[in-house]
Amino acid sequence: MSQRQVLQGLEEYQKARLQFVQKVAEQATRPQNIETLQNAGVISLLRPLLLDVVPTIQQTAALALGRLANYSDDLAEAVVKGDILPQLVYSLAEQNRFYKKAAAFVLRAVGKHSPQRAQAIVDCGALDALVICLEDFDPGVKEAATWALGCISRHNAELSQAVVDAGAVPLLVLCIQEPEIALKRISASALSEISKHSPELAQTVVDAGAIAHLAQMILNPDAKLKQQVLSALGQIAKHSVDLAEMVVEAEIFPVVLTCLKDKDEYVKKNACTLIREIAKHTPELSQLIVNTGGVAAVTDCIGTCKGNTRLPGIMMLGYVAAHSENLAMAVIISKGVPQLSICLSEEPEDHIKAAAAWALGQIGRHTSEHARAVAVTNVLPVLLSLYMSTESSEDLQMKCKKAIKSILQKCTYLPALEPFLYDAPPNILKHVLGQFSKVLPHDSEARRLFVTSGGLRKVQEIQAEPGSLLQEYINSINNCYPEEVVRYYSPGYSDTLLQRVDSYQPITD
Amino acid sequence: MATLARLQARSGFVGNQYYFRNSVVDAFRKKENHAAVKIQSWFRGCQVRAYIRHLHRIATIIQKWWRGYLGRKHYQLLVEVAYYTMKMDLYNAMAVRIQRRWRAYKVRKYCFNYFCFKEYLQAVSEANDTIREVLQEFAEIQESEEKKAKLEREEKQREKEARKMHHLLSTKQIPGIYNSPFRKEPDPWELQLQKAKPLVSRRRRVGPKPSAGLANWLACTSARSFPQSDILPPIDRKPCQGPFRNISEVLEQRYKPLEPTLRVAQPVDEIKRAREEFRRQEWVRNITDKMFLPFSSYHKKEKYMPSMLSSSKYDPSSCGKQDFRSEDPRKWICDKDFQTVLPSFDLFSKYGKLYSKAGQIV
Numbered sequence: 117m118s119q120r121q122v123l124q125g126l127e128e129y130q131k132a133r134l135q136f137v138q139k140v141a142e143q144a145t146r147p148q149n150i151e152t153l154q155n156a157g158v159i160s161l162l163r164p165l166l167l168d169v170v171p172t173i174q175q176t177a178a179l180a181l182g183r184l185a186n187y188s189d190d191l192a193e194a195v196v197k198g199d200i201l202p203q204l205v206y207s208l209a210e211q212n213r214f215y216k217k218a219a220a221f222v223l224r225a226v227g228k229h230s231p232q233r234a235q236a237i238v239d240c241g242a243l244d245a246l247v248i249c250l251e252d253f254d255p256g257v258k259e260a261a262t263w264a265l266g267c268i269s270r271h272n273a274e275l276s277q278a279v280v281d282a283g284a285v286p287l288l289v290l291c292i293q294e295p296e297i298a299l300k301r302i303s304a305s306a307l308s309e310i311s312k313h314s315p316e317l318a319q320t321v322v323d324a325g326a327i328a329h330l331a332q333m334i335l336n337p338d339a340k341l342k343q344q345v346l347s348a349l350g351q352i353a354k355h356s357v358d359l360a361e362m363v364v365e366a367e368i369f370p371v372v373l374t375c376l377k378d379k380d381e382y383v384k385k386n387a388c389t390l391i392r393e394i395a396k397h398t399p400e401l402s403q404l405i406v407n408t409g410g411v412a413a414v415t416d417c418i419g420t421c422k423g424n425t426r427l428p429g430i431m432m433l434g435y436v437a438a439h440s441e442n443l444a445m446a447v448i449i450s451k452g453v454p455q456l457s458i459c460l461s462e463e464p465e466d467h468i469k470a471a472a473a474w475a476l477g478q479i480g481r482h483t484s485e486h487a488r489a490v491a492v493t494n495v496l497p498v499l500l501s502l503y504m505s506t507e508s509s510e511d512l513q514m515k516c517k518k519a520i521k522s523i524l525q526k527c528t529y530l531p532a533l534e535p536f537l538y539d540a541p542p543n544i545l546k547h548v549l550g551q552f553s554k555v556l557p558h559d560s561e562a563r564r565l566f567v568t569s570g571g572l573r574k575v576q577e578i579q580a581e582p583g584s585l586l587q588e589y590i591n592s593i594n595n596c597y598p599e600e601v602v603r604y605y606s607p608g609y610s611d612t613l614l615q616r617v618d619s620y621q622p623i624t625d
Numbered sequence: 626m627a628t629l630a631r632l633q634a635r636s637g638f639v640g641n642q643y644y645f646r647n648s649v650v651d652a653f654r655k656k657e658n659h660a661a662v663k664i665q666s667w668f669r670g671c672q673v674r675a676y677i678r679h680l681h682r683i684a685t686i687i688q689k690w691w692r693g694y695l696g697r698k699h700y701q702l703l704v705e706v707a708y709y710t711m712k713m714d715l716y717n718a719m720a721v722r723i724q725r726r727w728r729a730y731k732v733r734k735y736c737f738n739y740f741c742f743k744e745y746l747q748a749v750s751e752a753n754d755t756i757r758e759v760l761q762e763f764a765e766i767q768e769s770e771e772k773k774a775k776l777e778r779e780e781k782q783r784e785k786e787a788r789k790m791h792h793l794l795s796t797k798q799i800p801g802i803y804n805s806p807f808r809k810e811p812d813p814w815e816l817q818l819q820k821a822k823p824l825v826s827r828r829r830r831v832g833p834k835p836s837a838g839l840a841n842w843l844a845c846t847s848a849r850s851f852p853q854s855d856i857l858p859p860i861d862r863k864p865c866q867g868p869f870r871n872i873s874e875v876l877e878q879r880y881k882p883l884e885p886t887l888r889v890a891q892p893v894d895e896i897k898r899a900r901e902e903f904r905r906q907e908w909v910r911n912i913t914d915k916m917f918l919p920f921s922s923y924h925k926k927e928k929y930m931p932s933m934l935s936s937s938k939y940d941p942s943s944c945g946k947q948d949f950r951s952e953d954p955r956k957w958i959c960d961k962d963f964q965t966v967l968p969s970f971d972l973f974s975k976y977g978k979l980y981s982k983a984g985q986i987v
Binding site for chain 1: 742745746749750752753754755756757759760761763764767771
């Protein structure tokens with residue numbers, strides 16, 4: 117009889133623990149409860165329960181801790197300060213798969229907030245345990261461990277190096293080849309986080325043979341997997357020419373372009389980013405992209421999406437055009453310029469406008485042909501208005517100015533230049549007049565048009581300091597015309613004529 | 626002599642005279658001396674100047690010639706240089722003309738071939754067009770697939786709905802809500818409902834819960850991670866009072882699938898199926914596919930393969946065919962067996978009689 121009572125007491129205690137832990141874990145899912153829980157000191161209550169004899173209680177306690185730590189950096193710090201990590205790391209190697217999953221979740225939740233937390237995790241020696249978890253049979257455990265490694269390595273190069281030194285990369289590459297989509301996704305994202313920091317880290321990932329497997333998965337129907345794969349390839353390719361060439365050699369080229377037609381915005385964005393990272397290195401790589409029709413695909417892609425998704429595509433066009441005049445011409449015949457000018461006028465955000473302005477400048481700066489192609493899309497007035505607008509950011513103004521300058525210095529298409537005579541500030545007017553002074557002496561038709569359109573009158577009205585560059589240009593324009601014409605169009609000429617009329621004494625017999 | 630004498634006579638006078646005269650002259654001597662010096666110096670000056678002038682004239686002549694020589698020489702040099710530069714200018718101009726042509730040719734041919742460039746741009750725009758087309762096609766295919774999947778999903782959803790609402794189907798006697806008698810045509814839902822199968826409430830799965838209960842927690846902890854106590858007996862639920870059946874048994878009984886009659890439950894050809902099943906099981910358990918056959922007749926047809934090392938041409942098949950009695954009874958001379966010299970072995974006398982070829986006992 118007494119034995120039964122004793123057992124009943126124990127049972128009640130066990131039930132109460134389980135209930136408590138489950139309650140906390142459930143309440144931790146709602147953000148509004150978190151503060152109350154934190155103030156009640158729930159972390160110190162949960163800590164002993166991690167060592168509970170009942171595995172369900174342990175797991176649920178770990179889950180609750182993970183949810184709390186997931187919520188904010190303060191709570192993550194509290195978890196670190198509560199000396200919970202070594203315990204988790206110890207049991208990560210020992211326990212069953214459910215517990216492993218929960219422990220990896222806590223590590224992930226702590227490590228994702230800041231480099232200090234991630235460093236704390238690394239200092240506990242969690243990396244080795246996590247790497248061992250990557251060899252587990254259960255895909256859930258692998259997934260959780262991979263995710264934790266990704267969260268640790270995304271902060272900075274040292275942490276990534278620590279992850280690499282723990283030997284995670286070959287196992288991550290094995291994880292990509294697993295059949296589970298979720299595991300593939302997360303391991304691709306972890307590889308991307310590792311390789312984004314430095315060329316050496318990216319090289320390690322490449323040496324583990326990741327590129328071939330990643331490249332195979334570009335055609336996977338799962339959109340999120342595609343996002344991660346493309347981002348990983350982009351992060352690998354961004355560092356150096358060699359790495360970019362390795363990525364290109366995996367024969368990603370016509371295949372990636374199909375991702376530009378994807379429904380998912382992020383797939384498009386990451387595909388554009390990948391192409392941009394490859395194109396920016398050398399003219400040869402850009403040429404390769406142009407030859408496979410990548411520029412047209414990217415141009416279309418820019419046309420079909422909005423906002424930040426456009427940005428990498430715009431930059432890609434700029435990079436390709438910056439390499440050489442042939443490539444810039446290829447961008448022009450791929451109808452990139454109208455698309456960019458649409459972006460420039462449509463997009464509300466300054467940094468996208470700045471990128472579009474920069475890309476246009478890169479396209480137009482090569483020869484007069486290029487400048488003309490840019491100028492006929494009527495983009496120069498837009499650039500000018502952005503430059504003059506007080507609302508645009510400094511960066512945008514700077515980029516617009518540079519673009520205008522580089523286009524104007526090559527532009528010989530006078531109808532596009534004419535409006536600039538009326539509303540451009542002196543520092544831009546200088547370049548405009550410079551172009552007129554170069555073209556007018558050699559083109560009689562243009563001289564005539566210049567007079568009839570009122571350009572010459574406007575030129576006479578410009579106040580220039582004697583001896584300045586502006587004055588020189590004005591003089592050389594004036595030299596193209598007979599003196600009477602110049603005088604006729606100078607301001608105040610009618611007054612002088614009237615004066616002469618006044619002072620004239622008619623000869624009388 | 627007289628002269629001498631006269632002279633000697635006059636010598637005193639002469640002496641006086643001489644002295645007198647000298648003394649007279651002495652007064653002028655200094656002056657005259659000065660005058661003489663002046664005269665001489667003038668003269669000598671004239672003389673030297675004349676000489677120097679002469680020398681100068683000569684030097685001028687020499688210089689004139691020399692300078693003339695030098696000048697001519699210099700001029701010649703100048704002319705030569707001028708000629709040379711003129712020549713070089715011409716050559717350079719010609720070279721520039723040649724280089725200009727050559728460079729223009731080279732650039733047009735190799736660096737900036739306009740037609741090549743045009744062709745390249747053409748090719749690029751063609752590539753662009755094809756890739757645009759391909760991508761468009763790809764997108765269309767994707768879209769149509771998606772649309773199809775969506776339609777399918779919707780269809781399934783509707784079907785499910787119909788199965789759920791199957792009770793609204795009209796019966797022979799009572800029209801359902803979708804089959805109003807006041808309308809000409811029944812609602813399309815009615816048809817859908819007719820097609821759908823009624824949704825049978827799913828049976829709950831009976832079985833022990835997989836979650837770690839209180840009873841089995843000790844089973845899943847490993848001995849090394851936890852201090853496992855021997856003292857505590859397993860905490861378990863107090864058994865119910867009374868001679869009740871096990872709860873799982875009861876549940877099984879309750880949720881047993883409906884079995885209307887014995888006949889329906891058991892197929893007619895059950896025995897046949899059971900045999901087949903049994904045979905299949907048998908076959909699965911067999912390790913080899915080949916049947917074990919009785920040894921006596923199984924190897925009979927096989928030809929003896931002589932070992933590579935043995936050289937004998939005799940094999941068991943040759944023995945008894947040629948030298949002994951033929952197996953074909955028609956060829957026998959007499960139909961009696963050979964008389965045996967030695968008492969026969971029992972086994973040999975039954976040879977060929979006990980087992981048939983198919984391995985079955987006769």
